[in-house]
Amino acid sequence: MLPTPSPHAIAAIIVTIGMFVAFARAKMSTEIVSLMTIAVIAVGLYFFPLPDSQPTEGLALAFSGFGHYALITICALMIMGRGLVVTGALDPVARVLERVFKFNLQLGLLLSLVMAFCLSMVVNDTPVLVLLLPIFVSLAARGAMPASKTLIPLNAAVLIGGMGTTIGTSTNLLVVSIARDLGMPHMNVFHFTPIVLMAALVALPYLWLVMPRLLGDNRVADIAEKRRFHARLRLGEDSILTGQELSTVLPRLPADLEFHEAPIGPLQPQQRLAISGTHEALEEAMRTLKGEIAPAWVIDRIRQQSSEIGADINVVEVSVTADSRLIGRTLPSSGVADLYGVAVLGIHRPHTLLGERDQYSEGGDLRISEGDVMLVMGLLPAIEEFARADSLLILAGKREMPRRSKAALAGGIMLGSVGLASIGLLPIAISALAGAILMFVTGCVRFDRVGRALSAKVIVLVAASIALGRLVLESGAADWLGQTLSLGLQFLPPAAVLAAIMLFVTLLTNFASNATAATVGTPIAFSIAEKLGLPAEPLILAVLFGCNLCYATPIAYQTNMLIMAEGSYEFRDYIRTGVPLVLLMVATLSILLVSTYGM
Template structure:
């Protein structure tokens, strides 16, 4: 008969419940709630230290999350993910999935879920998700499903795949290792895979068809409505258009691109025609067709300047003001490229009709007017000089062009880190940290751009979750909950015992950590099996499964936190989508264990 919990255990459970309520209500930001949680733990343990500890030990416990390997791992993975984005290393994979999504959005999502599931069976699900996050962010930007509707389902699919093998997650390895130490035989890699595959047949349709409908479109209005620019596309000697009719290559181009008065018959090298579309669509079309929307000599000059100065090439939007000398000029007569070494890629004309003849010169070039928005490419120094000298007002949000010369290098670094972690040569923390360092040293990610890769919300949330996990364990709250659970299970049938253990560990892993749940739950399950005369293996597997059902809160697992910033998720998004999935998995996995072990 367990006694009353200690005051520290009661306080630990109270702080955890209050933190959860605050997150779920959403009245305060996640950063404030996380910092308040850490502060309460620090102050409480300073004035009321745990037995056998000094006040300073409580401070160390509360703030240990900021130096914890889990947080370092997450930050390193974010940096490597940034490296893949800024070098364009994932563009081939992104274009492949984009073609699938073009066929059908639902088909594209299903294919993506299956890929994440299968890969995570043999590779730790964390690097799998790190690879897929920037791909789906790019797809969302190109008009596929918004990342807020895809990342939580993808994360859940990777967790399902990781659940299927003993090597799928580090938690599985931990549970199996503890079980061996308790005297159980070693489990093979696919020891319980059939049970998980059957359960996944029920879970994957939920991820595919239901979960995206429970998530909001978190794209901003600016992202939803982008400016369309008019540009002149020149056909190069090696262009796919050279010698072919335009209709033969239209299927390879983005939907947002439009051709104005396209020539009939085969197109010749150096031929020019007008196109319009978003910046991304024009860029994608020029790359796919190997054409040019600015003179080649200007582009080469910009690239040389970027290499010499060690700066990134950027693209900005700049509004033509009433004082600008560019008004009534055309791009060829403006001398912009000669004077400033920048390239104007396109012109957006708001609230006016393109096509009126007075807006064009005799050569067919559009005359620049007040209020036009120019899409300009160059190094930051030259862009600022151009805007100042020609009375342009730069809009916020310079977009840096991918450094494609380092794309293969960035992909190799990420592949090496993932490979070393997957085959067990290095822990994921060391492999990811080493990969991030190499990204810095090789210039794939620049030191002054680190802030763009990291999320303050994720950092303080990770630190708070680590502090909660430690106080739950060290205060004795986890042990007391386990003993109380064991006392009540003696009155239940074997099938309900399995479900209760799995549900208990699931709750623990969603509020503390999966490592805590595995460390506490495995010995408890082994002890319950001995006391009730049940086979130990299915109860141990109930713990293993429960440790992986970490869908209901962002603090439950590191990949939950990785997607939080990119998907613009709130705490309640995880609750709304994760709780039904937890119930589906607990039910199906419990039935699978009962049938498999004839209980």
């Protein structure tokens, strides 16, 4: 006889469904729906507290998410990810993958998915995604596939890989531990790996070919053409062009980089080349050719000052006004570097105003004219002094240069945090928090830049999901759903029993938490096996697999939250791509379990 759910259990189910519908309809922002969910739980439990509890305990439950270790962990991971980005620590890896993506986008994505899957089998899911996330955001900025089309497939590959071993996720360990306490034999690390590998072969084509097509492009199209700056590139002593002709290296340079009056014959160290391109193209040319587009001594002085006072180096565009003393001068004759300690990297002038010989000096340098836009690098106070003294207008927007001197340090902090969590020496919450603190202490991330690392949408969504998960568990809604499930399974064939258990646990995972799903689902599966006379191990594995099928909502797992802001995802993006994957994995895993255990 099916027991009647308690009023609190009914309310918990209604709130869960209401939150899901509100997210799916997307008529209100994620932040508003999340805060409304927290408010409904808080007010409801204050006036109608849970049995044997006080109204204030209901308020503590509703707001517990804001102080929960999972939210602290996610914020710490975001801060560490920001540290990798602002120091440029992952640029070398990004450039390698960029070459693969440039060769073939589909091959690059396939390689990335396989890499993510393999890594997450031996390293916990969250650290793997934390390492990969900044790389793929950087790749998107470099012109590879947009982040919105790669991050959800990448996250799914990580989650499927983490399902393959007992150490892949902490939830796997929890299910195996509970099963052992119930009398099940011990499962080794690779006990069920072959099943997951076969299921992954079925899921991979969907992740690779179908899922990106279901996701939008979050890149913002440039309304105006990017400014192109004219500069003089001086080749370094160790440049790859030394002794070679220019044509040999052109394929390795950005497509929008242009050489003017290209020299004939082998190039020599300290030779100056007239080039033009966007700021990004100029930077890539300097890195590839090992040259400088401004005096090396002033760039070294800027970097030294930045290190001494702990200030960021900025690159700013400034416009030359009619009152500027620079009009008619060239950069070498302007004395800007000596007077202000800033480096002018290039000058932008519309094509319609270029071409007259009297605009160039005898040395071939462009003479500065009214309306020119100069690309200036330096510390912000020095740039402001330069603009004020020479009658220049600072244009809107500035770009902070990566603090490359901290790149190795930021990479070491990240690897140390990930390594400690991966080998189980420290929980991910502790290692991530310690890593975030070290990022602050060492200057890899500045305190006044924390807001750029964190996402308000993710924070309130995590807090709401934690509160809802606790409500589902403590109200008895999860237990009632489990009892309802067990009563209806006695008439189904084994494959359907496995699929039903997996779907039930998946439902709990996507709307409560995988820990809740494991805690509730494992004893239920063991009891069902005894009642129906089925082997317990495949039913326990159905619970374990179901706990990992957390693709359909962003609140299901912390890695889902981590990619939400970077991919500019909405709740419905997870539903649209995750539900088909859940159904595909449930069907595949159920068939594999039946065939493997001869049920």
